[in-house]
Amino acid sequence: MIKILFVCLGNICRSPLAEGLFRARVGEAGLDDKIVMDSAGTDSYHAGQPPDARMRALAAERGIRLDCTARNLRKDDLLEFDYVIAMDHSNRERITRVHERIDNATSRIFLMRAFDSVGKPDAEVPDPYYGDNADFETVFEILDRSTRNLLSFVVKEHYL
Numbered sequence: 001m002i003k004i005l006f007v008c009l010g011n012i013c014r015s016p017l018a019e020g021l022f023r024a025r026v027g028e029a030g031l032d033d034k035i036v037m038d039s040a041g042t043d044s045y046h047a048g049q050p051p052d053a054r055m056r057a058l059a060a061e062r063g064i065r066l067d068c069t070a071r072n073l074r075k076d077d078l079l080e081f082d083y084v085i086a087m088d089h090s091n092r093e094r095i096t097r098v099h100e101r102i103d104n105a106t107s108r109i110f111l112m113r114a115f116d117s118v119g120k121p122d123a124e125v126p127d128p129y130y131g132d133n134a135d136f137e138t139v140f141e142i143l144d145r146s147t148r149n150l151l152s153f154v155v156k157e158h159y160l
């Protein structure tokens with residue numbers, strides 16, 4: 001089983017959408033028995049909460065269900081998941097710091113937009129939390145493209 005973890009700050013906006021979009025693409029590709037996904041936040045402010053209502057509404061409009069519960073990134077995630085995908089540089093730094101504290105951590109850490117066909121590979125998925133509807137739409141478009149390309153990458157990498 002290939003395990004992929006999406007990580008943002010609060011685990012209520014960007015990473016739940018990345019997880020939901022990716023799950024939908026994996027389902028469409030008939031790969032549910034080969035790839036599993038989850039999401040987490042580098043902070044625990046919103047732990048236990050459902051995804052942000054604005055993100056849930058936008059995703060629902062586009063046929064994507066978000067039903068995760070926010071949780072904090074755990075040390076063990078760096079042992080359990082094959083790929084840990086950070087939404088921005090700050091998330092990536094936090095993940096890398098945890099990774100460095102674990103001797104046998106095997107996760108590969110990537111920035112989400114390394115898989116985007118638009119923009120630079122080190123671009124970030126912007127935090128929409130204090131933004132408006134247009135900011136949420138932008139995040140949707142970025143993650144829609146990036147999760148499709150991430151799936152193509154994983155399929156090739158693992159000969160699926």
Ligand code: 4NP
Nearest residue numbers: 008009010011012013014129
């Ligand atoms: P996320 O968005 O990291 O995409 O889930 C945020 C959610 C909450 C906060 C910041 C970003 N916050 O400051 O509470």
